[in-house]
Amino acid sequence: MLNEITHTKSRHFAYRMELVKNSNNYEEMHIIGTGAYGMVYKARDKTSNKMVALKKVKVPLTDDGIPLNTLREIALLKQLDVHEHPNIVRLLDICHGQRLEKELIMFLVFEHLEYDLSMYLEKRSMRNFLEKEIRQMSKEILCGVEFLHSHRIIHRDLKPQNILVTTEGRIKLADFGLAKTYDFDMRLTKVVVTLWYRAPEVLLELSYATPVDIWSVGCIIAELYSLKPLFSGNSEVDQLNRIFRVLGKPLQSEWPKENMSIRYDSFEILDKVDLKDVVPNLSENGYNLIMSMLTFDPMKRNCAFKALQHDYFTEEPLNC
Protein backbone atom coordinates (compact mmCIF):
# COMPACT_ATOMS: atom_id res chain seq x y z
CA MET A 1 0.00 0.00 0.00
CA LEU A 2 2.75 2.37 0.96
CA ASN A 3 4.60 1.47 -2.22
CA GLU A 4 1.56 2.30 -4.21
CA ILE A 5 1.26 5.71 -2.65
CA THR A 6 4.92 6.35 -3.19
CA HIS A 7 4.65 5.24 -6.75
CA THR A 8 1.73 7.42 -7.73
CA LYS A 9 3.26 10.35 -5.93
CA SER A 10 6.48 9.97 -7.83
CA ARG A 11 4.70 9.75 -11.14
CA HIS A 12 2.73 12.82 -10.30
CA PHE A 13 5.96 14.47 -9.29
CA ALA A 14 7.78 13.54 -12.46
CA TYR A 15 4.98 14.92 -14.54
CA ARG A 16 5.12 18.24 -12.81
CA MET A 17 8.84 18.28 -13.17
CA GLU A 18 8.63 18.07 -16.93
CA LEU A 19 6.86 21.34 -17.12
CA VAL A 20 9.42 23.22 -15.22
CA LYS A 21 12.63 24.53 -16.55
CA ASN A 22 14.88 24.41 -13.59
CA SER A 23 13.38 21.71 -11.42
CA ASN A 24 14.42 19.41 -14.27
CA ASN A 25 17.78 19.73 -12.78
CA TYR A 26 16.83 17.43 -9.93
CA GLU A 27 16.31 13.74 -10.20
CA GLU A 28 14.01 12.57 -7.46
CA MET A 29 15.05 9.34 -5.76
CA HIS A 30 12.77 8.53 -2.87
CA ILE A 31 10.69 10.05 -0.13
CA ILE A 32 12.66 10.75 3.01
CA GLY A 33 10.03 12.50 5.01
CA THR A 34 6.31 12.87 5.05
CA GLY A 35 5.77 15.99 7.05
CA ALA A 36 2.49 17.45 8.06
CA TYR A 37 2.68 19.96 5.25
CA GLY A 38 4.25 18.02 2.45
CA MET A 39 6.67 15.48 1.20
CA VAL A 40 10.42 15.70 1.34
CA TYR A 41 12.30 13.78 -1.30
CA LYS A 42 15.89 12.84 -1.54
CA ALA A 43 17.03 13.91 -4.97
CA ARG A 44 20.13 14.25 -7.06
CA ASP A 45 21.29 17.56 -8.43
CA LYS A 46 22.18 16.59 -11.99
CA THR A 47 24.73 19.35 -12.45
CA SER A 48 26.73 18.90 -9.28
CA ASN A 49 25.79 15.25 -8.71
CA LYS A 50 25.21 16.09 -5.06
CA MET A 51 22.31 14.85 -3.00
CA VAL A 52 19.69 17.38 -2.03
CA ALA A 53 16.51 17.38 0.00
CA LEU A 54 13.61 18.48 -2.14
CA LYS A 55 10.71 19.82 -0.18
CA LYS A 56 7.41 20.03 -1.95
CA VAL A 57 5.16 22.79 -0.72
CA LYS A 58 1.62 23.21 -1.90
CA VAL A 59 0.77 26.88 -2.14
CA PRO A 60 -2.92 27.71 -2.36
CA LEU A 61 -3.64 30.27 -5.05
CA THR A 62 -6.22 32.97 -4.68
CA ASP A 63 -7.77 35.26 -7.26
CA ASP A 64 -4.85 37.56 -6.55
CA GLY A 65 -2.27 34.95 -7.47
CA ILE A 66 0.47 33.85 -5.12
CA PRO A 67 -0.41 34.74 -1.52
CA LEU A 68 1.38 37.72 -0.08
CA ASN A 69 2.53 35.73 2.95
CA THR A 70 4.20 33.11 0.77
CA LEU A 71 6.05 35.77 -1.20
CA ARG A 72 7.30 37.44 1.93
CA GLU A 73 8.31 34.15 3.50
CA ILE A 74 10.21 33.05 0.42
CA ALA A 75 11.96 36.40 0.30
CA LEU A 76 12.92 35.98 3.94
CA LEU A 77 14.20 32.42 3.45
CA LYS A 78 16.42 33.64 0.64
CA GLN A 79 17.57 36.57 2.71
CA LEU A 80 18.37 34.34 5.72
CA ASP A 81 20.47 32.02 3.64
CA VAL A 82 22.90 34.80 2.80
CA HIS A 83 24.13 34.55 6.42
CA GLU A 84 25.15 30.91 5.95
CA HIS A 85 24.55 30.31 9.63
CA PRO A 86 26.32 27.09 10.70
CA ASN A 87 23.25 25.75 12.53
CA ILE A 88 20.71 26.42 9.82
CA VAL A 89 20.18 24.13 6.86
CA ARG A 90 21.26 25.69 3.51
CA LEU A 91 18.55 26.60 1.04
CA LEU A 92 20.14 25.81 -2.31
CA ASP A 93 17.40 26.60 -4.75
CA ILE A 94 13.72 27.25 -5.20
CA CYS A 95 11.72 26.13 -8.20
CA HIS A 96 8.09 25.88 -9.00
CA GLY A 97 5.85 23.36 -10.62
CA GLN A 98 2.94 23.98 -12.89
CA ARG A 99 0.53 26.65 -11.82
CA LEU A 100 -2.92 25.15 -11.54
CA GLU A 101 -6.22 26.83 -11.05
CA LYS A 102 -6.20 26.76 -7.28
CA GLU A 103 -2.73 25.74 -6.29
CA LEU A 104 0.91 25.86 -7.08
CA ILE A 105 3.57 23.38 -6.14
CA MET A 106 6.84 24.87 -5.09
CA PHE A 107 10.05 22.96 -4.55
CA LEU A 108 12.45 24.16 -1.93
CA VAL A 109 15.83 22.57 -2.45
CA PHE A 110 17.86 22.14 0.71
CA GLU A 111 21.21 20.55 1.40
CA HIS A 112 20.73 16.89 2.21
CA LEU A 113 21.87 15.45 5.51
CA GLU A 114 21.85 11.76 6.19
CA TYR A 115 20.64 11.98 9.80
CA ASP A 116 18.16 13.85 11.86
CA LEU A 117 18.23 14.00 15.62
CA SER A 118 15.48 11.40 16.04
CA MET A 119 17.52 8.85 14.06
CA TYR A 120 20.58 9.89 15.99
CA LEU A 121 18.75 9.33 19.27
CA GLU A 122 17.46 5.96 18.11
CA LYS A 123 20.94 4.84 17.16
CA ARG A 124 22.08 5.81 20.63
CA SER A 125 19.24 4.15 22.50
CA MET A 126 21.72 1.71 24.05
CA ARG A 127 24.42 4.10 25.08
CA ASN A 128 23.97 7.51 26.62
CA PHE A 129 25.52 10.62 25.13
CA LEU A 130 28.46 12.12 26.92
CA GLU A 131 27.71 15.23 28.92
CA LYS A 132 29.94 17.31 26.65
CA GLU A 133 28.19 15.98 23.53
CA ILE A 134 24.80 16.98 24.92
CA ARG A 135 26.14 20.35 25.91
CA GLN A 136 27.49 20.96 22.41
CA MET A 137 24.29 19.84 20.67
CA SER A 138 22.12 21.91 23.01
CA LYS A 139 24.28 24.92 22.37
CA GLU A 140 24.06 24.53 18.62
CA ILE A 141 20.29 24.05 18.70
CA LEU A 142 19.98 27.22 20.77
CA CYS A 143 22.32 29.11 18.43
CA GLY A 144 20.12 28.18 15.49
CA VAL A 145 16.97 29.18 17.38
CA GLU A 146 18.55 32.44 18.49
CA PHE A 147 19.42 33.21 14.87
CA LEU A 148 15.85 32.55 13.73
CA HIS A 149 14.37 34.61 16.55
CA SER A 150 16.69 37.51 15.85
CA HIS A 151 15.24 37.49 12.34
CA ARG A 152 11.72 37.44 13.70
CA ILE A 153 11.09 33.86 12.70
CA ILE A 154 9.26 31.47 14.97
CA HIS A 155 9.98 27.87 14.08
CA ARG A 156 6.74 26.58 15.66
CA ASP A 157 7.53 22.93 15.11
CA LEU A 158 10.92 22.16 16.59
CA LYS A 159 11.33 18.44 17.18
CA PRO A 160 14.10 15.86 16.73
CA GLN A 161 12.81 15.04 13.21
CA ASN A 162 13.60 18.46 11.85
CA ILE A 163 16.83 18.98 13.65
CA LEU A 164 19.44 17.59 11.29
CA VAL A 165 22.82 16.21 12.28
CA THR A 166 25.85 16.25 10.00
CA THR A 167 28.35 13.39 9.85
CA GLU A 168 30.61 15.50 12.09
CA GLY A 169 27.80 15.73 14.63
CA ARG A 170 26.98 19.37 13.89
CA ILE A 171 23.39 20.53 14.31
CA LYS A 172 21.34 22.20 11.57
CA LEU A 173 17.75 23.31 12.00
CA ALA A 174 15.35 22.66 9.15
CA ASP A 175 11.72 23.13 8.23
CA PHE A 176 11.06 26.69 9.30
CA GLY A 177 9.97 29.94 7.77
CA LEU A 178 6.78 28.99 5.96
CA ALA A 179 4.53 29.20 8.97
CA LYS A 180 2.07 31.58 7.34
CA THR A 181 2.04 29.72 4.06
CA TYR A 182 0.74 26.62 5.70
CA ASP A 183 -1.15 27.14 8.87
CA PHE A 184 -1.51 24.59 11.61
CA ASP A 185 -4.97 23.85 10.32
CA MET A 186 -4.01 23.72 6.68
CA ARG A 187 -2.29 20.41 6.48
CA LEU A 188 -1.25 18.89 3.21
CA THR A 189 -1.20 15.31 4.40
CA LYS A 190 -3.13 13.47 7.04
CA VAL A 191 -0.04 12.82 9.11
CA VAL A 192 -0.69 13.39 12.77
CA VAL A 193 1.47 16.17 14.06
CA THR A 194 3.35 15.27 17.20
CA LEU A 195 2.29 17.18 20.27
CA TRP A 196 5.27 16.15 22.35
CA TYR A 197 7.28 19.33 21.91
CA ARG A 198 4.35 21.74 21.90
CA ALA A 199 4.28 24.55 24.44
CA PRO A 200 1.21 24.83 26.70
CA GLU A 201 0.04 28.03 24.99
CA VAL A 202 -0.04 26.17 21.66
CA LEU A 203 -1.88 23.21 23.19
CA LEU A 204 -4.38 25.66 24.68
CA GLU A 205 -4.75 27.40 21.31
CA LEU A 206 -3.71 30.77 22.68
CA SER A 207 -1.69 33.37 20.84
CA TYR A 208 1.97 32.52 20.87
CA ALA A 209 5.39 33.88 19.97
CA THR A 210 9.08 32.92 20.12
CA PRO A 211 8.77 31.28 23.59
CA VAL A 212 7.10 28.26 21.95
CA ASP A 213 10.44 27.32 20.43
CA ILE A 214 12.22 27.64 23.77
CA TRP A 215 9.76 25.18 25.26
CA SER A 216 10.52 22.71 22.48
CA VAL A 217 14.27 23.09 23.02
CA GLY A 218 13.77 22.44 26.75
CA CYS A 219 11.98 19.18 25.94
CA ILE A 220 14.67 18.21 23.44
CA ILE A 221 17.59 18.85 25.81
CA ALA A 222 15.89 16.67 28.43
CA GLU A 223 15.47 13.97 25.77
CA LEU A 224 19.18 14.11 24.94
CA TYR A 225 19.82 13.01 28.52
CA SER A 226 17.09 10.43 28.97
CA LEU A 227 16.91 9.25 25.32
CA LYS A 228 13.14 9.22 25.51
CA PRO A 229 10.61 12.00 24.94
CA LEU A 230 9.97 14.06 28.05
CA PHE A 231 6.21 14.43 27.52
CA SER A 232 4.67 11.95 25.10
CA GLY A 233 0.99 12.77 25.12
CA ASN A 234 -1.51 11.45 22.62
CA SER A 235 -4.02 14.31 22.80
CA GLU A 236 -3.90 17.94 23.83
CA VAL A 237 -5.35 17.21 27.26
CA ASP A 238 -3.14 14.15 27.77
CA GLN A 239 -0.10 16.19 26.75
CA LEU A 240 -0.96 18.92 29.28
CA ASN A 241 -1.55 16.27 31.94
CA ARG A 242 1.90 14.82 31.38
CA ILE A 243 3.44 18.28 31.51
CA PHE A 244 1.70 19.16 34.78
CA ARG A 245 2.66 15.83 36.29
CA VAL A 246 6.31 16.84 36.07
CA LEU A 247 6.18 20.59 36.35
CA GLY A 248 3.17 20.90 38.61
CA LYS A 249 -0.19 22.37 37.75
CA PRO A 250 -0.02 26.13 37.28
CA LEU A 251 -1.86 28.26 39.83
CA GLN A 252 -5.47 29.12 39.10
CA SER A 253 -4.31 32.74 38.79
CA GLU A 254 -1.82 31.78 36.08
CA TRP A 255 -4.46 29.98 34.00
CA PRO A 256 -5.32 32.04 30.93
CA LYS A 257 -8.67 33.80 31.06
CA GLU A 258 -9.41 34.33 27.35
CA ASN A 259 -11.94 31.99 25.68
CA MET A 260 -10.56 28.73 26.98
CA SER A 261 -11.72 25.50 25.43
CA ILE A 262 -9.91 23.49 28.08
CA ARG A 263 -10.98 24.16 31.67
CA TYR A 264 -8.63 24.54 34.61
CA ASP A 265 -10.60 21.97 36.62
CA SER A 266 -10.12 19.30 33.98
CA PHE A 267 -6.70 18.48 35.40
CA GLU A 268 -6.14 16.64 38.60
CA ILE A 269 -2.55 15.71 39.18
CA LEU A 270 -2.21 12.87 41.69
CA ASP A 271 1.07 11.23 40.85
CA LYS A 272 3.48 14.16 40.61
CA VAL A 273 7.07 13.29 39.72
CA ASP A 274 10.17 15.44 39.66
CA LEU A 275 12.13 16.31 36.53
CA LYS A 276 15.23 15.00 38.27
CA ASP A 277 13.61 11.56 38.48
CA VAL A 278 12.45 11.56 34.87
CA VAL A 279 15.78 12.81 33.62
CA PRO A 280 18.52 11.27 35.76
CA ASN A 281 22.19 12.27 35.58
CA LEU A 282 21.27 15.91 35.12
CA SER A 283 23.66 18.44 36.64
CA GLU A 284 22.29 21.21 38.83
CA ASN A 285 22.95 23.73 36.05
CA GLY A 286 21.38 21.47 33.45
CA TYR A 287 18.31 21.12 35.64
CA ASN A 288 18.07 24.89 36.10
CA LEU A 289 18.46 25.57 32.40
CA ILE A 290 15.76 23.09 31.39
CA MET A 291 13.41 24.36 34.08
CA SER A 292 13.94 27.95 32.90
CA MET A 293 12.81 26.86 29.45
CA LEU A 294 9.75 24.99 30.69
CA THR A 295 7.87 27.68 32.56
CA PHE A 296 4.13 27.66 31.99
CA ASP A 297 3.91 31.41 31.49
CA PRO A 298 5.57 32.21 28.13
CA MET A 299 6.40 35.71 29.36
CA LYS A 300 8.50 34.25 32.18
CA ARG A 301 10.19 31.64 30.01
CA ASN A 302 13.88 31.99 29.18
CA CYS A 303 14.87 33.31 25.73
CA ALA A 304 17.47 31.86 23.38
CA PHE A 305 19.93 34.69 23.81
CA LYS A 306 19.92 34.48 27.60
CA ALA A 307 19.84 30.69 27.66
CA LEU A 308 23.09 30.64 25.70
CA GLN A 309 24.73 32.59 28.52
CA HIS A 310 23.57 30.10 31.14
CA ASP A 311 26.23 28.68 33.48
CA TYR A 312 25.38 25.25 32.08
CA PHE A 313 27.40 26.03 28.97
CA THR A 314 30.52 27.13 30.81
CA GLU A 315 30.69 24.70 33.74
CA GLU A 316 33.19 21.90 33.77
CA PRO A 317 31.73 18.78 32.18
CA LEU A 318 30.83 16.23 34.83
CA ASN A 319 31.15 12.86 33.17
CA CYS A 320 33.23 13.25 30.07
Added chain:
Amino acid sequence: MFPTSTQCKYWMFSSEEELNQLREKTNTKHIQAYGKNVPEANRYDYFLTPVEESLMAKRYELFLRDFCKGFSPPMPRNVTGTAFHYFKRFYVNNSVMNYHPKEIMVTCVYLACKVEEFNVSIGQFVSNIKGDREKASDIILNNELLLMEQLNYHLAIHNPFRPVEGLIIDIKTRCQSLNDPERLRPGIDQLLDKVFLTDAILLYSPSQMALAAILHAASKLQENLDSYVTDTLFGVDGRGKLEELIEAVRGIRSMVKMADVNPDKNQMKLIEKKLEKCRNPDNNPDSEIYKKRMQALLDDEDEVYNQIMNSNTELDNSTLNMQAL
Protein backbone atom coordinates in the same frame (compact mmCIF):
# COMPACT_ATOMS: atom_id res chain seq x y z
CA MET B 1 20.70 44.78 7.04
CA PHE B 2 21.89 45.55 3.54
CA PRO B 3 25.33 43.86 3.80
CA THR B 4 23.66 40.50 4.49
CA SER B 5 20.94 40.88 1.87
CA THR B 6 20.38 38.99 -1.34
CA GLN B 7 20.48 42.40 -3.05
CA CYS B 8 24.04 43.00 -1.90
CA LYS B 9 25.19 39.47 -2.59
CA TYR B 10 23.56 38.78 -5.94
CA TRP B 11 22.34 42.00 -7.54
CA MET B 12 25.14 44.49 -7.17
CA PHE B 13 27.25 44.72 -10.30
CA SER B 14 30.76 46.08 -10.55
CA SER B 15 30.29 48.62 -13.33
CA GLU B 16 28.09 49.85 -16.15
CA GLU B 17 30.38 47.99 -18.54
CA GLU B 18 29.68 44.71 -16.78
CA LEU B 19 25.95 45.35 -16.98
CA ASN B 20 26.12 46.24 -20.65
CA GLN B 21 28.15 43.15 -21.39
CA LEU B 22 25.56 41.00 -19.64
CA ARG B 23 22.78 42.64 -21.63
CA GLU B 24 24.65 42.16 -24.88
CA LYS B 25 25.08 38.52 -24.01
CA THR B 26 21.35 38.26 -23.36
CA ASN B 27 20.66 39.84 -26.75
CA THR B 28 23.07 37.49 -28.54
CA LYS B 29 21.70 34.45 -26.76
CA HIS B 30 18.17 35.31 -27.79
CA ILE B 31 19.12 35.78 -31.40
CA GLN B 32 21.10 32.55 -31.44
CA ALA B 33 18.12 30.68 -30.05
CA TYR B 34 15.44 32.15 -32.29
CA GLY B 35 17.29 33.35 -35.36
CA LYS B 36 19.01 30.21 -36.54
CA ASN B 37 17.76 30.83 -40.06
CA VAL B 38 18.59 34.49 -40.20
CA PRO B 39 21.92 35.21 -41.89
CA GLU B 40 24.43 36.74 -39.54
CA ALA B 41 24.73 39.92 -41.60
CA ASN B 42 20.99 40.68 -41.60
CA ARG B 43 20.15 39.66 -38.07
CA TYR B 44 19.64 43.21 -36.85
CA ASP B 45 17.28 44.02 -39.71
CA TYR B 46 14.85 41.77 -37.95
CA PHE B 47 16.00 41.56 -34.32
CA LEU B 48 16.59 44.43 -31.93
CA THR B 49 20.17 45.49 -31.31
CA PRO B 50 21.39 45.66 -27.70
CA VAL B 51 21.05 49.45 -27.88
CA GLU B 52 17.48 49.19 -29.13
CA GLU B 53 16.70 46.76 -26.33
CA SER B 54 18.05 49.24 -23.78
CA LEU B 55 16.00 52.04 -25.30
CA MET B 56 12.88 49.90 -25.05
CA ALA B 57 13.59 49.02 -21.44
CA LYS B 58 14.20 52.66 -20.68
CA ARG B 59 10.95 53.65 -22.37
CA TYR B 60 9.02 51.25 -20.16
CA GLU B 61 10.84 52.44 -17.07
CA LEU B 62 9.29 55.83 -17.76
CA PHE B 63 5.90 54.17 -18.16
CA LEU B 64 6.50 52.32 -14.90
CA ARG B 65 7.21 55.59 -13.12
CA ASP B 66 4.08 57.26 -14.53
CA PHE B 67 1.92 54.22 -13.85
CA CYS B 68 2.99 54.20 -10.19
CA LYS B 69 2.60 57.95 -9.85
CA GLY B 70 -0.94 57.86 -11.15
CA PHE B 71 -1.88 54.72 -9.24
CA SER B 72 -5.04 54.79 -7.19
CA PRO B 73 -4.97 54.37 -4.20
CA PRO B 74 -1.74 56.37 -3.90
CA MET B 75 1.24 54.04 -3.88
CA PRO B 76 4.01 54.28 -1.27
CA ARG B 77 7.40 55.09 -2.74
CA ASN B 78 9.02 51.86 -1.66
CA VAL B 79 6.57 49.92 -3.85
CA THR B 80 7.67 51.94 -6.87
CA GLY B 81 11.32 51.52 -5.91
CA THR B 82 10.96 47.77 -5.51
CA ALA B 83 9.16 47.51 -8.84
CA PHE B 84 12.04 49.35 -10.53
CA HIS B 85 14.53 46.92 -9.03
CA TYR B 86 12.52 43.94 -10.28
CA PHE B 87 12.19 45.40 -13.76
CA LYS B 88 15.89 46.17 -14.11
CA ARG B 89 16.95 42.82 -12.72
CA PHE B 90 14.62 41.01 -15.08
CA TYR B 91 16.14 42.57 -18.19
CA VAL B 92 19.72 41.90 -17.20
CA ASN B 93 19.15 38.26 -18.12
CA ASN B 94 16.08 38.41 -20.35
CA SER B 95 15.58 39.94 -23.73
CA VAL B 96 12.72 42.37 -24.37
CA MET B 97 12.18 40.31 -27.52
CA ASN B 98 11.39 37.29 -25.41
CA TYR B 99 9.20 39.01 -22.84
CA HIS B 100 7.57 42.28 -23.79
CA PRO B 101 8.35 45.05 -21.29
CA LYS B 102 4.77 46.28 -21.18
CA GLU B 103 3.75 42.96 -19.64
CA ILE B 104 6.75 42.61 -17.35
CA MET B 105 6.39 46.21 -16.20
CA VAL B 106 2.91 45.76 -14.72
CA THR B 107 3.85 42.38 -13.30
CA CYS B 108 6.81 43.97 -11.50
CA VAL B 109 4.55 46.58 -9.95
CA TYR B 110 2.00 43.95 -8.94
CA LEU B 111 4.63 41.75 -7.30
CA ALA B 112 6.16 44.79 -5.58
CA CYS B 113 2.73 45.67 -4.12
CA LYS B 114 2.58 42.26 -2.49
CA VAL B 115 6.12 42.09 -1.23
CA GLU B 116 5.93 45.61 0.21
CA GLU B 117 2.56 44.76 1.74
CA PHE B 118 0.63 47.41 -0.16
CA ASN B 119 -2.61 45.53 -0.19
CA VAL B 120 -4.49 45.83 -3.46
CA SER B 121 -6.55 43.09 -5.05
CA ILE B 122 -5.91 42.14 -8.65
CA GLY B 123 -9.22 43.83 -9.52
CA GLN B 124 -8.17 47.07 -7.90
CA PHE B 125 -4.80 46.81 -9.54
CA VAL B 126 -6.00 46.39 -13.10
CA SER B 127 -8.55 49.16 -12.69
CA ASN B 128 -5.48 51.36 -13.06
CA ILE B 129 -4.82 49.91 -16.50
CA LYS B 130 -6.45 51.19 -19.63
CA GLY B 131 -7.86 48.63 -22.05
CA ASP B 132 -8.89 45.01 -21.57
CA ARG B 133 -8.62 44.51 -17.82
CA GLU B 134 -9.46 40.86 -17.75
CA LYS B 135 -6.69 40.16 -20.22
CA ALA B 136 -4.35 42.34 -18.19
CA SER B 137 -5.03 40.40 -15.01
CA ASP B 138 -4.46 37.11 -16.86
CA ILE B 139 -1.16 38.38 -18.16
CA ILE B 140 -0.04 39.56 -14.73
CA LEU B 141 -0.99 36.37 -12.92
CA ASN B 142 0.63 34.27 -15.64
CA ASN B 143 3.85 36.26 -15.48
CA GLU B 144 4.06 36.47 -11.72
CA LEU B 145 5.82 33.14 -11.36
CA LEU B 146 8.10 33.74 -14.29
CA LEU B 147 9.17 37.01 -12.76
CA MET B 148 9.80 35.46 -9.35
CA GLU B 149 11.84 32.75 -10.95
CA GLN B 150 13.89 35.17 -13.01
CA LEU B 151 14.56 37.17 -9.88
CA ASN B 152 15.76 33.92 -8.39
CA TYR B 153 13.20 34.50 -5.63
CA HIS B 154 15.32 37.33 -4.31
CA LEU B 155 12.33 39.45 -3.53
CA ALA B 156 13.46 41.54 -0.59
CA ILE B 157 14.59 44.95 -1.78
CA HIS B 158 16.50 47.60 0.11
CA ASN B 159 15.41 51.01 -1.08
CA PRO B 160 17.19 54.31 -0.35
CA PHE B 161 14.20 55.86 1.46
CA ARG B 162 14.99 54.56 4.92
CA PRO B 163 18.67 55.56 4.79
CA VAL B 164 17.50 59.05 3.75
CA GLU B 165 15.38 59.27 6.91
CA GLY B 166 18.31 58.05 8.98
CA LEU B 167 20.65 60.62 7.51
CA ILE B 168 18.16 63.43 8.02
CA ILE B 169 17.79 62.51 11.68
CA ASP B 170 21.56 62.37 11.98
CA ILE B 171 21.97 65.77 10.32
CA LYS B 172 19.36 67.24 12.65
CA THR B 173 21.20 65.96 15.71
CA ARG B 174 24.83 66.21 14.71
CA CYS B 175 25.06 68.93 12.07
CA GLN B 176 24.04 72.19 13.69
CA SER B 177 25.51 74.29 10.89
CA LEU B 178 22.63 73.44 8.57
CA ASN B 179 19.45 75.21 9.53
CA ASP B 180 16.18 73.39 8.93
CA PRO B 181 17.31 70.19 7.21
CA GLU B 182 13.70 69.59 6.10
CA ARG B 183 14.45 72.08 3.32
CA LEU B 184 16.49 69.31 1.72
CA ARG B 185 13.39 67.23 0.92
CA PRO B 186 12.51 68.56 -2.55
CA GLY B 187 16.10 68.18 -3.76
CA ILE B 188 16.33 64.67 -2.29
CA ASP B 189 13.10 63.58 -3.96
CA GLN B 190 14.24 65.03 -7.23
CA LEU B 191 17.39 62.95 -7.28
CA LEU B 192 15.75 59.77 -6.02
CA ASP B 193 12.99 60.02 -8.64
CA LYS B 194 15.65 60.00 -11.31
CA VAL B 195 18.05 57.53 -9.79
CA PHE B 196 15.59 54.71 -10.42
CA LEU B 197 15.74 55.46 -14.12
CA THR B 198 19.47 54.74 -14.12
CA ASP B 199 21.64 51.69 -13.55
CA ALA B 200 22.81 53.22 -10.29
CA ILE B 201 20.41 51.00 -8.34
CA LEU B 202 22.29 47.94 -9.64
CA LEU B 203 25.69 49.44 -8.84
CA TYR B 204 25.43 51.34 -5.58
CA SER B 205 24.12 50.61 -2.10
CA PRO B 206 20.88 52.24 -0.92
CA SER B 207 22.71 54.37 1.64
CA GLN B 208 25.15 55.65 -0.97
CA MET B 209 22.20 56.74 -3.07
CA ALA B 210 20.63 58.33 -0.03
CA LEU B 211 23.78 60.30 0.68
CA ALA B 212 24.09 61.34 -2.96
CA ALA B 213 20.51 62.62 -2.81
CA ILE B 214 21.19 64.61 0.35
CA LEU B 215 24.37 66.15 -1.03
CA HIS B 216 22.59 66.97 -4.27
CA ALA B 217 19.81 68.67 -2.31
CA ALA B 218 22.33 70.60 -0.21
CA SER B 219 24.22 71.89 -3.22
CA LYS B 220 20.95 73.03 -4.79
CA LEU B 221 20.35 75.09 -1.67
CA GLN B 222 23.96 76.27 -1.88
CA GLU B 223 24.65 74.66 1.44
CA ASN B 224 27.78 72.68 2.12
CA LEU B 225 27.69 69.38 4.00
CA ASP B 226 31.28 68.37 3.21
CA SER B 227 32.53 68.72 6.76
CA TYR B 228 29.50 66.82 8.06
CA VAL B 229 30.39 63.92 5.77
CA THR B 230 34.16 63.92 6.34
CA ASP B 231 34.28 64.74 10.04
CA THR B 232 30.97 63.80 11.61
CA LEU B 233 29.66 60.95 9.48
CA PHE B 234 32.98 59.27 8.75
CA GLY B 235 35.29 60.64 11.41
CA VAL B 236 38.80 59.35 11.89
CA ASP B 237 37.87 55.66 11.70
CA GLY B 238 36.13 55.99 8.36
CA ARG B 239 38.85 58.02 6.63
CA GLY B 240 40.00 55.07 4.58
CA LYS B 241 36.59 54.58 3.05
CA LEU B 242 35.97 58.23 2.25
CA GLU B 243 37.61 58.12 -1.16
CA GLU B 244 35.36 55.26 -2.28
CA LEU B 245 32.28 57.04 -1.05
CA ILE B 246 33.10 60.31 -2.79
CA GLU B 247 33.60 58.33 -5.97
CA ALA B 248 30.21 56.63 -5.50
CA VAL B 249 28.39 59.90 -4.90
CA ARG B 250 30.03 61.41 -7.95
CA GLY B 251 29.11 58.37 -10.04
CA ILE B 252 25.47 58.42 -8.92
CA ARG B 253 25.08 62.14 -9.60
CA SER B 254 26.57 61.89 -13.06
CA MET B 255 24.34 58.94 -13.96
CA VAL B 256 21.34 60.92 -12.80
CA LYS B 257 22.33 63.82 -15.04
CA MET B 258 22.40 61.46 -18.01
CA ALA B 259 18.91 60.22 -17.16
CA ASP B 260 17.47 63.51 -18.36
CA VAL B 261 18.25 62.76 -21.97
CA ASN B 262 15.00 61.57 -23.51
CA PRO B 263 15.04 59.30 -26.53
CA ASP B 264 13.59 60.53 -29.79
CA LYS B 265 9.87 59.73 -30.02
CA ASN B 266 9.84 58.77 -33.68
CA GLN B 267 12.77 56.47 -33.17
CA MET B 268 10.94 54.84 -30.26
CA LYS B 269 7.88 54.22 -32.41
CA LEU B 270 10.01 52.47 -35.01
CA ILE B 271 11.59 50.24 -32.40
CA GLU B 272 8.15 49.41 -30.97
CA LYS B 273 7.05 48.30 -34.43
CA LYS B 274 10.19 46.27 -34.92
CA LEU B 275 9.61 44.58 -31.56
CA GLU B 276 5.99 43.77 -32.45
CA LYS B 277 7.37 41.76 -35.37
CA CYS B 278 10.28 40.06 -33.73
CA ARG B 279 8.89 39.31 -30.28
CA ASN B 280 8.70 35.66 -29.35
CA PRO B 281 5.19 34.43 -30.21
CA ASP B 282 5.49 31.77 -27.49
CA ASN B 283 5.18 34.50 -24.89
CA ASN B 284 2.80 36.77 -26.75
CA PRO B 285 -0.74 36.47 -25.38
CA ASP B 286 -2.12 37.53 -28.76
CA SER B 287 -0.37 34.79 -30.72
CA GLU B 288 -2.03 31.56 -31.81
CA ILE B 289 0.68 29.40 -30.24
CA TYR B 290 0.18 31.07 -26.90
CA LYS B 291 -3.59 30.71 -26.95
CA LYS B 292 -3.36 27.02 -27.85
CA ARG B 293 -0.90 26.38 -25.10
CA MET B 294 -3.04 28.14 -22.52
CA GLN B 295 -6.02 26.07 -23.59
CA ALA B 296 -3.96 22.92 -23.23
CA LEU B 297 -2.89 23.92 -19.77
CA LEU B 298 -6.47 24.59 -18.78
CA ASP B 299 -7.39 21.12 -19.95
CA ASP B 300 -4.50 19.91 -17.84
CA GLU B 301 -3.90 16.83 -19.92
CA ASP B 302 -0.45 15.42 -20.34
CA GLU B 303 -1.18 14.33 -23.88
CA VAL B 304 -2.58 17.55 -25.17
CA TYR B 305 0.22 19.41 -23.54
CA ASN B 306 2.92 17.26 -25.03
CA GLN B 307 1.30 17.47 -28.41
CA ILE B 308 1.36 21.22 -28.29
CA MET B 309 4.91 21.20 -27.08
CA ASN B 310 5.89 19.00 -30.01
CA SER B 311 4.08 21.11 -32.54
CA ASN B 312 5.70 24.14 -30.96
CA THR B 313 9.08 22.64 -31.54
CA GLU B 314 8.16 22.09 -35.16
CA LEU B 315 6.96 25.63 -35.42
CA ASP B 316 10.16 26.81 -33.84
CA ASN B 317 12.09 25.10 -36.56
CA SER B 318 9.94 26.22 -39.44
CA THR B 319 7.54 29.10 -39.67
CA LEU B 320 8.71 31.02 -36.66
CA ASN B 321 12.14 31.61 -37.97
CA MET B 322 11.21 31.73 -41.60
CA GLN B 323 8.95 34.66 -40.88
CA ALA B 324 12.09 36.54 -40.27
CA LEU B 325 13.13 36.52 -43.86
